Structure formats: structure tokens, C-alpha cells
Amino acid sequence: MIQSPAEIRRRQRIKRIISLISIITVLVIWYLATAQFELITPLKFPSPVSILETLGRVQSTIVEHSAVTLLRVLASFGIGPLFGMVVGLFMSRFQIVFAILAPIIEIIRPIPPIALIPFFILWFGIGNFGQILLAGLGTFMVLVVSTIEAVRNVPRIYVQAARSLGASDAYIYRTVIIPAIVPELIAAWRVALALAFALTIAAELMGAQSGLGFMIMVARRSLNTDVILLGIIIIGVEAKLMDTLLNTLTRRITTWTDRN
Amino acid sequence: MSIQSKIHLQQVSKVFDGHRGSTVVALQDTNLEIAENEIVCIVGPSGCGKSTVLNLIAGFLLPTSGRVLVNDKPVAGPGADRAVVFQQDSVFPWLTVAQNLEYGPRARGIPLSERKARVDELLDLVGLTEYRTLFPRQLSGGMKKRVDLARAYANDPDILLMDEPFGALDVFTKERMQVELLNEWQNMQRTIVFVTHDIEEAIFIGDRVVVMTPRPARIASQIVVPFGRAIDSRVKTSQRFQELRQHIMDSLGQVESNGDPQ
Numbered sequence: 001m002i003q004s005p006a007e008i009r010r011r012q013r014i015k016r017i018i019s020l021i022s023i024i025t026v027l028v029i030w031y032l033a034t035a036q037f038e039l040i041t042p043l044k045f046p047s048p049v050s051i052l053e054t055l056g057r058v059q060s061t062i063v064e065h066s067a068v069t070l071l072r073v074l075a076s077f078g079i080g081p082l083f084g085m086v087v088g089l090f091m092s093r094f095q096i097v098f099a100i101l102a103p104i105i106e107i108i109r110p111i112p113p114i115a116l117i118p119f120f121i122l123w124f125g126i127g128n129f130g131q132i133l134l135a136g137l138g139t140f141m142v143l144v145v146s147t148i149e150a151v152r153n154v155p156r157i158y159v160q161a162a163r164s165l166g167a168s169d170a171y172i173y174r175t176v177i178i179p180a181i182v183p184e185l186i187a188a189w190r191v192a193l194a195l196a197f198a199l200t201i202a203a204e205l206m207g208a209q210s211g212l213g214f215m216i217m218v219a220r221r222s223l224n225t226d227v228i229l230l231g232i233i234i235i236g237v238e239a240k241l242m243d244t245l246l247n248t249l250t251r252r253i254t255t256w257t258d259r260n
Numbered sequence: 261m262s263i264q265s266k267i268h269l270q271q272v273s274k275v276f277d278g279h280r281g282s283t284v285v286a287l288q289d290t291n292l293e294i295a296e297n298e299i300v301c302i303v304g305p306s307g308c309g310k311s312t313v314l315n316l317i318a319g320f321l322l323p324t325s326g327r328v329l330v331n332d333k334p335v336a337g338p339g340a341d342r343a344v345v346f347q348q349d350s351v352f353p354w355l356t357v358a359q360n361l362e363y364g365p366r367a368r369g370i371p372l373s374e375r376k377a378r379v380d381e382l383l384d385l386v387g388l389t390e391y392r393t394l395f396p397r398q399l400s401g402g403m404k405k406r407v408d409l410a411r412a413y414a415n416d417p418d419i420l421l422m423d424e425p426f427g428a429l430d431v432f433t434k435e436r437m438q439v440e441l442l443n444e445w446q447n448m449q450r451t452i453v454f455v456t457h458d459i460e461e462a463i464f465i466g467d468r469v470v471v472m473t474p475r476p477a478r479i480a481s482q483i484v485v486p487f488g489r490a491i492d493s494r495v496k497t498s499q500r501f502q503e504l505r506q507h508i509m510d511s512l513g514q515v516e517s518n519g520d521p522q
Contacts, residue, residue, distance in 0.1 A: 160320055161350040165364035166340030166415060175363070179354040256354045256395045 046226045051233070054226040061215070066234050069200060069211040073242070076132045077196040080139030081189055087140075088147025093173055105144055113138040113199055117206045126207040135199040139192035146188030150181035183257050186250045193246055197239045264332075266451045267294040267317055267419065272326035274312050286312040288476040289326070299445065299452040301466030303459055303508065309477030310455045314423050317453060318344050330419065340368055343412035347424040351396045351407045358383065358392040360407050364415040382410040385444060402433035409441070413448070422454045426461070435493050438464055442491045459508050460496055471511055481511050 003011075027048065033039045034047030042050060055062065091098040113134055124130030154177055162172045204213020212231045219227035274287040287309040294300050302310040315321040316328050319338040328335045330342065338344075343364075351360055361382050365375045383389040386406040396404055405425065412420060426434040438461060445452065456462050462469045466485055473480045487500060495501055 155348075157346055157348050157350045158352060160318075160338070161344065161346070161352075161411075162363070162367070163320075163338040164318055164340070164342060164344040164421075165367055165411070167363075167367035171367050175367070176352065179352075182354070256397065 043223060043225055046229055050226050051230055054230055058227065062230065062234065065210060065212050065215045065231075066238065069204065069213065069235070070238055070242075072128060072131050072200045072204075072211065073135065073193075073196045073238075075128075076135030076200065077139060077193055079132070080136035080196070081143040081192045083136075084140035084143030084192075085147050085185065088144045089151075089178075091144070092148050092151035092177075105141070109141050109145065113141075114202050117203055120203070121207040126209060131200060131203040131208060131211075134203050135196045138195050138199045142192045142195060143185075143188055146191075147181065147185065150184035150188070151177055153184065154180045183254055186254065189250070190243060190246060193242055194239065197235065197242075201235060264296075265293040265329075266296040266298070266331065267292070267453070268327075268329040268332075269293075269313070269316070270327045270329070272316065272323045272328055274309070274316065274321060275324045286477055287316075287323075288478045290478050292470065292479060294451060294453065297449045297451055299454065299465060299467045300470060301454045301456060301462035301468070302470045302472060303456055303462045304472035304480075304512070305457065305474060307474040307477070308472040309474070310472050311423055312477070313472075314344075314421050314453060314455050317419070318342055318421050320344075340364060340415045341417055342419045342421055343415060343417035345408050345412050345420065345422045345425040347427040349396075349401075349404055349408070349428075351404050351411070353396045356393050356395055357388055357399070357407055360396070360411050361414050363411060368415065378414060382414055385413070385447075386410045386440070400433075401429055402437065405429060405433075405437060406440075409437075409444075413444070418451065420450050420452045422452065424456050425454075427456070427458075434461075439491055439493060441465065446491070459505050460501075463501060463504055463508070464493065464496060469508060471508055473512065483508060483511075 031048050034042065034045060035049045046054075087101065091101055116134065116137075120130040120134050124133065158176050158180060159172055162176045167175065200211070201213040204211040205217050208214040212235055216228050216231040219225070219231070269290055269292040272287060272290045273285070276284045276286055278284045290309070290313070292313070302313060304310050312321065316323055317330065317335065319335045319342065322335075352363065355363065358379050361379045362375050365378055370378070379392075380389075383392055386409060388403065388406055388410070391399065391403065396407065399407070408425070426437050429437060442465065452465075454462070454465055459469075463485055469483045469485060470479055471481045471483070472478065483504070485504070487495070
């Protein structure tokens with residue numbers, strides 16, 4: 001059915017209003033169940049009011065911990081995926097590189113990086129380096145595998161067309177393979193971003209002196225559920241903001257796909 | 261009998277490895293000569309090896325035995341002298357219309373000014389000048405096929421190899437593209453090998469129709485189209501056209517009902 005632009009806009013507005021009502025309902029139920037009727041004890045799940053109070057009370061420490069976590073995520077996310085993508089591209093392009101690296105990567109890849117945390121603490125202590133390296137390693141693996149897979153998925157017909165138009169192998173790699181895998185790579189980058197958050201928080205929970213994970217861990221010891229929940233909410237907000245930012249930045253380089 | 265043929269298949273066979281050591285004969289002891297500027301259409305049911313013939317000339321495949329000669333030289337791989345147009349959409353979706361047309365000349369290192377002039381000329385030829393900055397996803401199927409054809413022309417190839425190029429288009433677009441192709445041929449004069457399963461299309465476009473059959477995959481008969489190259493799709497309804505169509509249908513049916521001769 002063909003809809004006029006005005007009709008489409010109207011429908012989008014209605015959808016947005018429904019979504020807004022949905023989220024407000026959840027907040028209201030939360031408020032009623034905790035602060036109003038006290039169906040849940042505050043110790044197990046604090047009310048939204050006390051969360052806001054806590055935020056006001058510990059503002060400066062929270063900002064600090066949030067910043068530390070975000071910086072760690074950014075550092076690992078800046079190194080791991082980029083490095084993984086380059087390695088993946090070299091492995092796809094040169095069979096010798098593939099033969100050398102594939103077995104090593106296949107051994108490391110199935111191990112959940114979280115299992116390495118005790119070793120990392122032993123080797124690198126509880127400073128930034130170990131935490132960044134952990135998330136960097138995890139995101140590196142995501143991109144290596146996704147890049148190789150994406151290159152394999154490039155339709156053969158594009159390569160054949162390029163070859164019969166007189167393009168050399170190196171030229172085809174640069175002008176066909178790499179642009180063709182961009183959409184898949186962007187998806188992999190987004191997965192890597194979520195993983196970078198997960199691994200950074202995990203590392204902070206298990207051994208750190210700062211960061212949201214550390215803050216949650218300390219609060220747990222003193223049964224300070226307000227701070228725990230607040231920490232969780234901030235992690236969610238940070239992850240969502242980063243994902244939105246990544247999505248906005250990458251949208252420009254894929255104007256050619258149907259995604260937009 | 262040869263008077264310097266453009267393309268020459270000599271006793272060509274192509275065998276593919278199947279599952280568990282079995283083999284599939286995709287083409288058997290095939291001989292075919294195609295003259296310069298001739299339009300040869302290859303028809304036949306699926307599995308008759310018509311695409312294999314095209315892929316061998318394109319250099320995507322190498323023969324198991326026999327020789328494939330282009331300009332008296334054996335084909336060693338794909339090259340810019342033999343442009344290929346596929347049935348599937350092979351226009352690069354990440355390039356604009358103009359960038360797609362520019363791809364071949366650019367890959368071969370043609371200078372910018374020359375490239376630009378060539379692209380303008382091609383856009384004009386296929387009537388896409390006003391769409392030059394659009395991406396393929398914004399085009400209709402017929403327009404994409406025009407981009408595909410124009411991109412193939414861009415390198416000024418000696419030979420155009422077309423593998424059911426209009427197979428995925430609707431009937432109206434298909435007919436228009438057939439007429440356009442012949443019009444463009446008038447200006448360029450190239451050797452064209454055109455694979456199709458549409459007998460009417462083969463008679464309309466070809467100077468000669470090569471009929472292939474499966475099991476064994478080889479050429480069953482060759483028919484010279486007697487009424488020249490009429491660039492008017494009304495010829496399709498003429499009696500002679502339909503008689504020829506019936507003749508080819510019969511020759512296909514005959515070989516099929518004969519079954520395996522071995």
C-alpha cells in the first residue's frame with residue numbers, strides 16, 4: 001500500500017507516543033511496587049526515588065568511576081577491533097598468513113575471555129593494562145573471525161565481473177572485497193562494542209581499584225543496593241550512547257546499502 | 261574451413277569433480293567457430309553446458325581437454341578484451357552509476373580525462389545521464405542491466421560474452437533491452453556470444469543459433485538465421501520467425517527423446 005509522506009509521519013509519531021507510554025508504564029510500576037506500596041524490600045530492589053537521591057549524594061565519585069570505565073572501553077575498542085580487522089584482511093588475502101595464524105586463533109577463540117581474568121590479574125595486576133588487554137583480546141577475536149567470514153561471503157560474481165573488466169588481484173581486493181564487506185564489518189564492530197563493555201565490567205568486578213564494576217563490587221560488600229542499581233543503569237546508558245554514536249558515524253559510509 | 265575465426269573451440273571437454281570421486285561431464289568434445297563481429301546465440305535446456313562454453317571463453321574456467329582460442333591464442337584467464345554480462349545483478353552496489361562505468365578503464369589505468377569522456381559517452385548511449393550519481397539500489401532492474409551493459413562496453417572489448425543477461429527481467433523490459441542491444445551493436449560492431457534458454461530471443465538477436473543438449477553436453481545443431489538482423493521486435497510474429505522457432509524446438513525435443521546415445 002502506498003502511503004503519503006504525511007501519513008507516514010503521522011504513523012511514526014503514533015509509534016513514538018506508544019513507545020513513550022510503554023517506558024513510562026514500567027517506571028510507574030517500579031515506583032508503585034517499591035516506594036509506594038513497598039511490595040519489594042528496598043534492600044533487594046531500591047525505588048527510583050532512592051536511586052535519584054543516591055545519584056545526588058555520590059555524584060562526584062560516580063562521575064569518576066563512569067569516566068574510568070568509559071575510557072577503558074574506548075581504549076580496548078580502539079585497539080582490539082582495528083587490529084583484528086587488519087589481521088583478518090591479511091589472513092584472507094594471503095594463504096600463508098592464514099596457514100600460520102588460523103590454528104593459533106582457533107585454539108584461543110573458543111575460550112571465553114572472562115576465564116582468562118585470573119591469569120591476567122596474576123600477570124598484569126589490577127591496573128588498567130590488564131583490563132584493557134582483556135577487552136582488546138575479546139574484540140580482536142570477534143573482528144578476525146567476522147572479517148574472514150565477510151570476505152568469504154562476498155558474491156563471486158563481483159570478483160568475476162571485476163576480473164573480466166581488467167582488474168588485478170590487488171586492485172580487486174581494494175575496490176571490490178573491502179567495500180563489499182563494510183556492512184558486515186559494521187555489524188561486527190557493534191558486537192565488539194557490546195563485548196568491550198561486558199569484558200571491561202567483568203574485569204572491574206573481579207579485580208580493579210576504580211570503574212563502575214569496582215564501584216558495584218564495593219557496594220555489594222556493604223549491601224548498598226542503591227549504588228549497585230545506579231551503577232548498572234549508568235553502564236546501560238553508556239553502552240547505549242556509544243552504540244548510537246557508532247551507528248551514526250558509520251551510517252555515512254554505507255549510504256549505498258538498503259540499510260538507510 | 262577456417263577463415264581466421266575470432267573464437268575457436270577445438271575438441272573441448274570440461275569435466276567437474278562431483279561428490280566422492282564421481283565426475284560430471286559439463287561439456288564433451290565440442291567444436292565451435294565464431295567469426296569476427298558475429299552474434300552467436302547458444303540455446304539449450306539447463307545442464308546442457310551452454311554457460312560452461314561461455315565461462316571457458318571468458319577464462320573463468322580452463323578446459324579439461326582441447327583448446328579454447330581467442331584471436332588464435334589460447335585463453336589463460338579472464339581479460340579486459342572479453343567483457344562478461346551475467347544474468348545476476350553484478351553491478352557494484354557501493355559505486356554510483358558513473359563510478360560503475362568507470363571501473364574497467366580505471367582498473368586499467370586509463371587517464372582521468374579520457375575516462376570521464378568515455379563515461380559521458382556511455383551514459384548517453386544507454387540513456388542514464390541523469391542517473392549518473394545514483395546508487396544501483398535506487399534503480400529499476402532494467403536500468404541496472406543498462407549499467408551492466410554499459411560497464412561491459414567501457415573497455416571497448418573485442419568480445420561480449422552474455423550469460424542470459426535479460427533472463428531476470430520482465431517481458432517488456434526484456435524486449436526493449438534486446439532492441440537496444442542490437443542498436444548498440446550497429447554502432448560498435450563486436451563479436452557477441454549470447455547464452456539464453458529463450459529460443460525467440462536467440463533467433464531475434466543472433467546471426468546464428470547454436471543448439472546444445474545435455475547428456476552428453478554438446479552442440480546438437482547450428483542454424484543460420486536467414487532474415488538478417490531486423491531490429492524490430494515485430495519480426496517475432498512473422499511466419500518465418502515462428503517456423504524457425506518451431507524448427508529449433510523440434511531439434512531440441514528430438515535429441516532429448518533420443519536419450520543417451522551411448
